[in-house]
Amino acid sequence: MTSPDPLEGRVRESLSVLVSRTPLAPEFDELPEPVSARPRHPVLVVGLATVAAVTVAVAGLALRESPDSAVDTGGTTEPSPAPSDTATTSPVPLLDQMETVLYMFHQPGESGRLVRLDWVMEVGSSPFDRLQALFAWRPPATSESGVHQLVNAVPERASVLSATLEPGTTLLTVDTEGLFTEEGVRQVDLMQALAQVVWTATQDPAVTEVQFRSNGVPMQALTSELRVVNRPVNRSDYPLGSDDAKNGPPGLAEAVEAATSAAYDFELVSTSPSGLADDLAEVRFLLDGVSVTALRQPYDVRPPDEALAADNPYDVEVFADGTELVVIEADSFNQALLFDADGVMTNLVSSSQPGGASSRVPAAALRDIVLRVAELDDGS
Amino acid sequence: MVRVDDGELYRKHADDLMSLATTLVGPSAAADVVGAAVARTIASQRWAEVEDRYAYWVRAVVNEARGSYRSSMRRLDREERALRRNDAPHSETPDIYPEVLRAVADLSLQQRTVIYLTYWRDLPPMEVAGLLGVSEGAVRRQLARARSKLRRTLS
Numbered sequence: 001m002t003s004p005d006p007l008e009g010r011v012r013e014s015l016s017v018l019v020s021r022t023p024l025a026p027e028f029d030e031l032p033e034p035v036s037a038r039p040r041h042p043v044l045v046v047g048l049a050t051v052a053a054v055t056v057a058v059a060g061l062a063l064r065e066s067p068d069s070a071v072d073t074g075g076t077t078e079p080s081p082a083p084s085d086t087a088t089t090s091p092v093p094l095l096d097q098m099e100t101v102l103y104m105f106h107q108p109g110e111s112g113r114l115v116r117l118d119w120v121m122e123v124g125s126s127p128f129d130r131l132q133a134l135f136a137w138r139p140p141a142t143s144e145s146g147v148h149q150l151v152n153a154v155p156e157r158a159s160v161l162s163a164t165l166e167p168g169t170t171l172l173t174v175d176t177e178g179l180f181t182e183e184g185v186r187q188v189d190l191m192q193a194l195a196q197v198v199w200t201a202t203q204d205p206a207v208t209e210v211q212f213r214s215n216g217v218p219m220q221a222l223t224s225e226l227r228v229v230n231r232p233v234n235r236s237d238y239p240l241g242s243d244d245a246k247n248g249p250p251g252l253a254e255a256v257e258a259a260t261s262a263a264y265d266f267e268l269v270s271t272s273p274s275g276l277a278d279d280l281a282e283v284r285f286l287l288d289g290v291s292v293t294a295l296r297q298p299y300d301v302r303p304p305d306e307a308l309a310a311d312n313p314y315d316v317e318v319f320a321d322g323t324e325l326v327v328i329e330a331d332s333f334n335q336a337l338l339f340d341a342d343g344v345m346t347n348l349v350s351s352s353q354p355g356g357a358s359s360r361v362p363a364a365a366l367r368d369i370v371l372r373v374a375e376l377d378d379g380s
Numbered sequence: 381m382v383r384v385d386d387g388e389l390y391r392k393h394a395d396d397l398m399s400l401a402t403t404l405v406g407p408s409a410a411a412d413v414v415g416a417a418v419a420r421t422i423a424s425q426r427w428a429e430v431e432d433r434y435a436y437w438v439r440a441v442v443n444e445a446r447g448s449y450r451s452s453m454r455r456l457d458r459e460e461r462a463l464r465r466n467d468a469p470h471s472e473t474p475d476i477y478p479e480v481l482r483a484v485a486d487l488s489l490q491q492r493t494v495i496y497l498t499y500w501r502d503l504p505p506m507e508v509a510g511l512l513g514v515s516e517g518a519v520r521r522q523l524a525r526a527r528s529k530l531r532r533t534l535s
Contacts, residue, residue: 008499011484012499015403015484015496015500016500019402024398024411025398032415
């Protein structure tokens with residue numbers, strides 16, 4: 001007969017102390033309304049395109065056109081509630097999420113290139129929902145993924161009031177606030193914002209062109225040549241650039257492509273260099289189960305000093321902004337980026353199945369390697 | 381098979397979920413965590429397809445706890461210290477509790493979840509794994525790490 005484990009006894013006792021403080025559960029009919037979360041993490045950036053470089057004057061002006069009758073897109077006449085600032089978490093698997101595409105610029109100004117940003121959001125799929133996500137999106141202050149280089153030309157003060165599909169047409173009327181301003185906004189910035197709206201809205205096959213309103217007042221649009229037009233605009237008004245332009249700035253496409261989704265607890269199982277070439281060590285990732293959302297911020301995961309011990313599972317240490325987080329809570333991750341000490345991405349580890357993926361990295365650099373998990377800050 | 385009403389299911393498991401949440405984030409945040417987790421799951425489009433709704437709620441509570449985990453740990457520590465002060469004259473709590481409580485509080489959320497399900501709910505690793513949607517091996521590893529950490533902390 002084995003004697004009872006004293007540790008276990010103490011743990012049970014401490015749990016009883018903790019649990020004894022359990023308050024009453026809320027009544028079922030008093031449960032809160034679910035919070036609608038703001039768009040979550042960018043998953044993937046695919047294409048790159050340009051909008052022509054330009055100069056000159058004059059912003060969009062009010063038109064005399066009268067409002068037509070309109071129908072909702074996806075039943076949305078009124079704006080949905082503003083995205084919550086609450087960092088929300090979702091149970092497994094990610095709930096009610098869908099991928100959409102938002103269009104951003106890789107840098108401000110004339111040389112800005114339109115960038116496709118695949119985005120996972122927790123709202124609906126109507127053009128209005130997409131535009132809301134577009135208007136709300138802000139790049140993180142910094143990121144190793146390259147996403148921080150993206151620019152949302154839609155000003156922060158702007159909001160989308162409604163997006164309504166004209167009956168029997170593919171024309172979407174987008175009513176905004178704060179997007180068209182009398183002064184203080186460079187024309188190129190407005191043009192870029194309109195380009196983003198048009199490209200984002202017209203990913204819905206039911207929408208081919210867009211007309212703008214500002215607080216209900218019909219507005220002229222600006223094309224990529226900064227021509228003021230008194231008609232709906234479509235993607236051809238903001239054409240993609242050359243193949244060179246599609247390639248984008250060096251490193252951005254792959255970096256952003258690698259910036260992916262939620263990343264959670266994972267194990268750095270083995271860093272044993274045995275069996276490998278002298279200059280290589282193997283970093284193996286095991287994925288545990290379920291997909292959940294963890295901290296909404298970029299964080300780094302660094303193996304402790306014992307990392308070089310062979311075949312010895314251990315906890316990884318988690319850092320954010322240079323501060324160690326004791327906890328990394330995660331059950332799985334989709335992809336992790338492997339960076340060297342200089343922040344250069346050396347590999348992308350990706351797997352969706354338990355069993356993980358392997359990556360060979362320079363053994364000499366192993367202690368300095370930081371695993372950057374690309375749960376990107378959403379700018380909040 | 382008739383699907384039990386959500387309200388009925390909730391009432392059946394609410395206390396369990398609350399004690400889990402209390403263990404994870406402390407008593408003051410537990411109701412918020414459980415409320416948000418349950419409300420969110422029920423509102424989800426996939427909810428109708430979830431077979432083991434209780435397990436889903438357990439995971440939802442753990443997930444919901446993540447957001448407030450770090451701040452809750454500090455709060456929990458304060459609450460525990462305050463309670464110990466208040467209870468001190470009448471406390472039957474042996475002296476070992478403060479350090480054990482602190483040691484448990486130092487565990488990661490997942491370790492703590494596993495510890496709770498294993499030692500409080502007396503569930504074997506296979507059932508813990510089923511509830512959390514992870515492999516049994518993962519549960520055993522978390523448990524081993526948690527025990528190792530506790531042993532180190534308490535030694």
